[in-house]
Amino acid sequence: MISRLVVVPHPPLLVPELVAGAVSETEPVRSACLAAARELAAHASDWVAVGVDPSGPRVVEDVAGTFRGFGADVPVSLSDDASSVDDDLPLSVLVAAWLRERAGARSVRVHLVPPDLPTAECVALGERLAGSRALLVLGDGSHRHGEQAVGRPDERAEPFDEDVRTALATADTGALRAIDPALAAELGASGRAAWQVAAGVPGAWRCTRSAFLAPFGVGYHLAVWDSAI
Template sequence: MVPHPPLLVPELVSGAAAETEPVRAATLAAAGKLPGPWVAVAVDGSGPSTFVPPLSGTFLGYGVDVPVTLGGDLPPDATIPLPVLITAWLRERCGVEVSRVELVPHDLPTSDCVSFGQRLAADTGAAGLLVLGDGSTRHGPRSPGSDDERSGPFDSVVHDLLAAADVDGLLGLDPDLARELGAQGRAAWQVLAGVPGPWRCSSAEFFAPFGVGYHVAVWERP
């Protein structure tokens, strides 16, 4: 489980590279433990949609032309959604293959998230599952959304659930509250909860630079 903000890419935050380094380092470390080939799942307004290699993109829409690829040497497509770009960026640094990236809509009901996770498990076998999702965007006055005192408790609960590999707890997250807090990762985490376990968490961290919550965790089969 990793976040997918543009600030992971150093070239996009040259003035704040030091402030964003902890979340970048943790994300790369977590992704580096994931065996390939990867199947990635994330939340995006373009979902439901599937992206497969060969596919190339660029972060030009976020300020700097940083090309990335899921594999192959096609010309960069400037319309590729951010979670796919981040998956490609992580893939290049971890030296693994990506089978596909699945995007689900923000408002996917919990029951549909579970069904989707079950289908992923049946389709992917032993592949590593990269789950991309961000926490609340309303942590304090520096946040891109208005400050909301519920953000701290919400992301604290998410962190504890990920650290405990608590599938039932993740399924209990309130979609309406997550939407109000800008926590777009809710649906992706609940897709993960639909993937049959058992699971144990080997590491879990939380960061909130610039007022946005970012969760990084690694689950393994015991």
Template sequence: MITRAAVVPHPPLLVPELVSGAALETESVRAATLAAAGKLPGPWIAVAVGDGGRATYAPPLSGSFLGYGVDVRASLGGDLPADATIPLPVLITAWLRERCAVEVSRVELVPRDLPVSDCVSFGRQLAAEDCGLLVLGDGSTRHGPRSPGADDERSGPFDSSVHDLLAAADVDGLLGLDVELAAELGAQGRAAWQVLAGVPGPWRCSSAEFFAPFGVGYHVAVWERP
């Protein structure tokens, strides 16, 4: 049974070597993410959104952040040569794994347009796993003029709502998120959060934080059994 889950973002800025000029500005997100992941028991199963269809990545597997500017290596386990095709959420999972000194069973990627009902079904399938659940996903990319997407005034209320729902461990509220609005705001974490909401409870949230450096929303939360 999954007894604890951590919601974290997966931007390259978590890796200090990739943001040497902004390491201090991004330290709060990095510290919160590492703290949340560090509370998960091992082994981990990670769930994130990918750019293609469903995909599973399992150790032994190694990759590099060279595509993001610096050849920082990260491994899900094993000592294989770095695979340059590993998606970012898998790389971030590997990077977190190394710093938390745990094992990863696998990383499951789901499509960003996965219907809510399929998210729930997948969450129920994962429920019987004896693992810590790492849920990776970013919020809106449209917070203000520094954002990589066009500024959208709906981003603030959207991510504020997500934060409140995570803080309340409100599974019904998470499952009720507007799928089209999330897509319009670039909130690619929507499907991953709804997979978490599909894992049968009861749940309570022990911590929840929100950050928006450089105009992108990042949610960090820890859920556990009451």
């Protein structure tokens, strides 16, 4: 049964080698993600993760890869005993592997879901993952915050991510299930499907750590949930 769940973003800026000119500027997001990952590793050495990618639904495990496609050849592995190499791993998988290595976990198995997966199917996957002990949930918020927005600025981005922040900070699975997939897509919030998988994991939860940061116009959510039972 999952008894600790960690939510983090998965931007390339987490990896210092990919942001040589902005390492200090991106350090708050990096430090927060590593702290959350270490809490997960302290709870369990083997993780299950959920990430979003158009290649889903599929499961990725026991492989090594590299961030070469994102600007620097930084090798990472999903387990201490990776049996193969895939040079075309999705970003969420690479970040899961990067966090695993730096947190000291033994392995992470990543379930990829497509960004348009309906809410009911996201919730159903969360229910099926309940047999694991530790879940890592990877997904970004809206990329339309302010003048630095990746897309054009959108005044709906702030209230959208505030609702997500509140839901994560209060471990409100009902509020996460209520996120509108169409609105999330319009705002570039790629984490919607992964968050709704988390909302499907059975159990009562309490949030022990949460944060929201929005450097460069993108919203990044972090949370640590522990079982309240």
